[in-house]
Amino acid sequence: MQAATDNHPDPDSCYRALLARDARFDGLFFTGVKTTGIYCRPVCAVRAPRRSSCVFFSSAAAAEAAGFRPCLRCRPELAPYALQQNLAFAVWQRIAAGALNEADGDDAGAGGPLERLASEIGLSSRQVRRVLLAHFGVTPVELAQTQRLLFAKKLLQETALPMPDVAYAAGFRSVRRFNALFASRYRMAPGVLRRTGGDDAxxxxxxxxxxxxxxxxxxxxxxxxxxxxxxxxxxxxxxxxxxxxxxxxxxxxxxxxxxxxxxxxxxxxxxxxxxxxxxxxxxxxxxxxxxxDLDANPAAIEAHLGRDELLAAAIGRAPGLRVPGAFEPFELAVRAVLGQQISVAGATTLAGRLAARFGRPAETPSARAMLHFPAPEDMAALPVETLAQIGLPRARAAALVALARFAADGGLRFAPGAGLEETVARLKTVPGIGEWTAQYIALRALRFPDAFPAGDLGLQKAASGTPGGRLDERGLQARAANWAPWRAYAAVLLWHGPANTTEEQT
The missing domain is CATH 3.30.310.20 (DNA-3-methyladenine glycosylase AlkA, N-terminal domain)
Structure with a gap:
């Protein structure tokens, strides 16, 4: 299946997936129906159109740029993203998260959002346009407008937010701009989609x-x-x-x-x-x-990893296993340092002490989540001796202060397209962070699908495939070579295996 891997999905493969309504291809391509002017997900429940009426796109933005409107039944804004490891998709993810939400034009001035995004990436705004045009066939502003409109459509249909709040939450600077673009693109007023009450709690x-x-x-x-x-x-x-x-x-x-x-x-x-x-x-x-890890494609990942007999058995026990990530990378990085050479339970206890001592009160509906974790700036200002009072060796406390300073200076923010080796090397410049910790942070917090902490004792035991057996680090690296580029998923499968009673260090 070649859909969504480039700017021109293979039409015959797409049409077969469309007829099958195969959820594995949801979000990988969109179908524009020339007779209706509407574009749909491959899982849409309406009767499949004729092949001659279909044109296929690798992104919703490309479909809308071609003049198609989103289907009100299958709702393209609900489709999972077509996650790929390349610069174009990394930039697209930033835009989908609202990186250009302040802009009304393609450049919005020298200090506008596009210029700032380009600077973060290490490219010029012209190069960013060129990358996105080559991959998606649309400009950055067209991508941003599509994401804003689709997100606004989601809010209109799923929440009871007032219309001005919908516009601002979707990244529009004015309600007038929102109404005009919505009517122009979708040929209806936003209020037509409003569902009484929404699903708000x-x-x-x-x-x-x-x-x-x-x-x-x-x-x-x-x-x-x-x-x-x-x-x-x-x-x-x-x-x-x-x-x-x-x-x-x-x-x-x-x-x-x-x-x-x-x-x-x-x-x-x-x-x-x-x-x-x-x-x-x-x-x-x-x-x-x-x-x-909602954008993972388990069919592709498991087809690759399932070639290994050990991993195939693990997949059979837990199909659809994802790499558990972190809402806040700094929290995960702190926990990784706390967990060096101690058990999972021990690291959890220390993390709780740190939050209780240095965190701030939070108002939530759960009695078990009433704290905000300390911000990097707050931890960076702590004396090492004070931090060590939660039960840490002085060297470990010093490593946490160094990590907090690193994070406060933007060290955990990486440009789209940054490579795994470059990222691990940068993390290892922090005193107290070695190869295992850097790989673990890259795997869970920074979402590198090929990150792999080969020095992990639990992985070395699980990968041996024999009770009581263990591979050394070099042997594990050699076996894991065939698991690339999904070694992070292989690690999670091994950590969940019945032969692994220790799991990873944290």
Missing amino acids: AGGALTIRLAYRPPYAWTQIMRYLATRAIPGVEAVEEHGGELRYVRSVRLGGVEGWLRVSHLPGRSQVSLEASGSLAPLLMPLAARVRSQF
């Missing part, structure tokens, strides 16, 4: 849905996160027999909370957030998508 909370490609090993992911949740900051709770994740949130100077639960019948997760976070719903949704 009591107390002003907002609820939106985020899709993934099935299957999803939700229970395994929740259990994994439960044993590593920072006490007081985040928790996994059981509600009505289902596991859900809740945490405090501090984002863009705004405080609130979020809760994530599973909707398996829809292949979606439900994101519930405090009303205070309404203006930040776009970046918030992007973070949750990353934390729960």
Whole structure:
């Protein structure tokens, strides 16, 4: 299947997937129907159009640039993203999270959002345009406009937010601009899509849905996160027999909370957030998508890893297993340092002490998530001796202060397209962070699908394939070479295996 790997999806492959309504290809391509002027997801329940009426696009933005409107039934804004490891998609992810939300034009001035984004990437704005045009066939502003409109459409259909709040949350600078672009692109007024009441919870909370490609090993992911949740900051709770994740949130100077639960019948997760976070719903949704690895393509990953007999058995036990991420990379990095050479339970205890001693109160609906984790700037200002009082060796406390200073200076923010080797090398410049810790941070917090901490004792034992056996680091690296570029997923599968009773160090 070649759909969505470039700017010209293979039409015959796309049409076969469309006829099968195969959810594995959801988000990998979109179908424009020439007779109706509407574009759909491959899982749309309407009767399939004739082949001669179909034209296929690798992105929603390309479909809209060609003059097609989104289907009101299958709702293209719900499609999972077509995650790929290249510069164009890395830039697209920044735009989808709202990087250009302040701009009304393609450049918006010398200091505008596009120029700032280009500077972060290390390119000129002209080069950014060229990259996106080559891959998606649209300009940065066209991509941004499509994301804003689709997100606004989601909010109109899933929440009861007032129209001005919908416009601002979707990244528009004015309601007039929002109304005009919506009417121009979709040939209807925004109010036509308004659903009475929405799905908002009591107390002003907002609820939106985020899709993934099935299957999803939700229970395994929740259990994994439960044993590593920072006490007081985040928790996994059981509600009505289902596991859900809740945490405090501090984002863009705004405080609130979020809760994530599973909707398996829809292949979606439900994101519930405090009303205070309404203006930040776009970046918030992007973070949750990353934390729960919603854009993974399990069919492609498992087809590759399943060639290894050991991993094939692990896949059979937990199909759809994702790489559990982190909502806040700094928290995960701190926990990785705390967990060096101690057990998972020990690292969790220390993280809870740190949050209780140096964190700040938070208002959430969960008694188990009433703290905000200390900000990097706050931890960077702590004397090493003070931090060590939670039960740390002085050297470990010094490493945490150095990490906090690194993060406060932007060290955990990496430009799109940064390579794994470059990222690991940069992390290792922090005193106290070695290869294992850097790879673990890259795997869980920075979302590198090929990150692999080969020095991990649990992985070395699990990969041997024999009870009581163990590979050395070099032997594990050699065996894992065939697992690239999905070695992070191989690591998670091994950590969940029955032969692995220790799991990873943190």
